[in-house]
Amino acid sequence: MSDEVARVATCPVHEISPMHPDILKSPWGMNRRLRDEAPVFQDPNSGIFFVSRYEDVIQIAKDHQTFSSRMMGPTRAMAGSEDPEVIEVLKSGYENVPTMLTEDPPNQRRYRKFVDGAFSPSSLKSLEPFIENLSNELIDTFIDKGECEFLSKFGVPLPLRVIISQLGAPQEDLPLFRKWTEAFIGNLSQQLDKEGILQAAKDMVEFQHYFVARMNERRAEPADDILSKLVNASFDGEQPLTDAECLSMLSQILVAGNETTSASLTEGLWLLIENPDQYQLLKDDPSPEMISRLVEEVLRISSPSSNMFRRTTREVEMHGVTIPENSILFARFASANHDDNQFPEAAKFKLMRNNLKDQVAFGKGVHHCLGAALSRREMNIGFKIILDRMENFRLADGASDPEFSANALLHGMTGLNIAFDKK
Numbered sequence: 001m002s003d004e005v006a007r008v009a010t011c012p013v014h015e016i017s018p019m020h021p022d023i024l025k026s027p028w029g030m031n032r033r034l035r036d037e038a039p040v041f042q043d044p045n046s047g048i049f050f051v052s053r054y055e056d057v058i059q060i061a062k063d064h065q066t067f068s069s070r071m072m073g074p075t076r077a078m079a080g081s082e083d084p085e086v087i088e089v090l091k092s093g094y095e096n097v098p099t100m101l102t103e104d105p106p107n108q109r110r111y112r113k114f115v116d117g118a119f120s121p122s123s124l125k126s127l128e129p130f131i132e133n134l135s136n137e138l139i140d141t142f143i144d145k146g147e148c149e150f151l152s153k154f155g156v157p158l159p160l161r162v163i164i165s166q167l168g169a170p171q172e173d174l175p176l177f178r179k180w181t182e183a184f185i186g187n188l189s190q191q192l193d194k195e196g197i198l199q200a201a202k203d204m205v206e207f208q209h210y211f212v213a214r215m216n217e218r219r220a221e222p223a224d225d226i227l228s229k230l231v232n233a234s235f236d237g238e239q240p241l242t243d244a245e246c247l248s249m250l251s252q253i254l255v256a257g258n259e260t261t262s263a264s265l266t267e268g269l270w271l272l273i274e275n276p277d278q279y280q281l282l283k284d285d286p287s288p289e290m291i292s293r294l295v296e297e298v299l300r301i302s303s304p305s306s307n308m309f310r311r312t313t314r315e316v317e318m319h320g321v322t323i324p325e326n327s328i329l330f331a332r333f334a335s336a337n338h339d340d341n342q343f344p345e346a347a348k349f350k351l352m353r354n355n356l357k358d359q360v361a362f363g364k365g366v367h368h369c370l371g372a373a374l375s376r377r378e379m380n381i382g383f384k385i386i387l388d389r390m391e392n393f394r395l396a397d398g399a400s401d402p403e404f405s406a407n408a409l410l411h412g413m414t415g416l417n418i419a420f421d422k423k
């Protein structure tokens with residue numbers, strides 16, 4: 001445990017540094033103290049208000065009029081964009097316009113209309129065989145070795161290959177998608193240095209040009225994929241989406257859709273290793289109902305979208321703290337999911353909880369995750385096949401406990417070296 005993380009247990013609550021990289025990696029102790037002692041806490045360094053209890057996070061997510069998702073103007077595309085070199089790079093790309101995640105109703109609803117159908121549970125039914133085949137193919141690449149680094153061999157490629165197919169891009173382009181996702185996530189992490197920001201800007205512009213070329217192809221010749229729907233749809237005589245709007249939505253689908261599911265799949269496997277009694281429950285009853293319990297409890301504990309930004313549109317009073325108009329706050333979904341008042345013994349991984357459906361890993365209200373049904377399908381199918389084909393999961397010889405990356409918004413492991421027996 002790092003010194004900074006150890007200090008959280010004893011220091012006065014106002015001395016906690018929530019954006020310290022060590023705390024971002026290991027936020028659980030801080031989350032507990034903030035929930036107990038400072039449910040609305042202003043970080044003295046960033047000025048961000050941290051809202052940590054379940055009922056408060058729900059209140060924020062449901063009240064989009066007071067808690068806006070519109071953060072930035074078109075030019076504030078990324079952290080550090082005041083740097084002239086970064087500005088020069090961004091000029092060669094497209095303007096970053098607010099759409100779903102970064103927009104409020106009614107515009108946000110308008111953007112959702114273009115894609116909600118494509119991600120609905122019924123549209124996803126036809127995708128199940130693809131997810132099953134892909135899960136089996138990925139497992140085939142390592143099952144005979146009896147060990148693997150699970151994040152890179154399964155956690156990352158499963159959702160990434162699914163989204164590549166949904167966007168109608170060739171699977172050989174996976175390394176590009178991986179690079180672009182990392183650029184967007186790096187930008188969000190608020191931990192990049194000058195060089196890192198510049199490289200991320202270049203990668204993001206490369207992503208934009210790649211997709212504008214694909215979008216033009218789909219305008220000329222529509223195919224049966226989300227990209228064709230996105231560029232060709234128009235509702236009630238409205239204008240179709242512009243290139244910049246499509247790019248903003250595509251980047252959100254890419255970022256929100258990949259790292260999150262990868263993180264939950266990987267942490268799920270770790271939770272099975274760490275909790276043999278719960279793993280036994282699944283061995284005794286590997287029914288779809290139990291796998292679905294596993295997925296919901298993994299989502300609750302892992303909560304990869306740990307914090308989401310909001311901006312106050314008026315002065316708000318919460319728990320005796322005055323939050324001025326135009327303040328930035330974090331609705332802390334991961335902390336909400338670990339609130340003992342909502343989930344008794346919340347730190348414990350328990351498949352038989354009677355309120356698994358209350359977990360808020362996918363958010364709540366108008367911004368409720370577009371990809372929730374897709375992600376649930378990937379996790380249900382992925383875990384079922386993993387449990388069908390392998391057993392006796394454990395950390396690989398010599399591997400240490402997994403570590404998490406330092407990111408203000410997304411929480412996930414940097415890797416997981418496992419060993420297992422082939423069934």
Ligand code: HEM
Nearest residue numbers: 100101256257260261305308361362363367369370371375
């Ligand atoms: C375990 C997997 C996932 C988790 C934990 C997750 C989490 C979330 C959360 C918490 C929100 C709400 C954000 C807010 O209130 O500001 C959200 C929104 C969103 N998610 Fe996900 N997500 C996951 C998978 C996906 C997938 C697979 C996709 C796309 C294919 C996706 C696309 C989106 C989009 C576009 C939004 C914005 C919706 C809007 O603002 O209208 N997510 N997600």
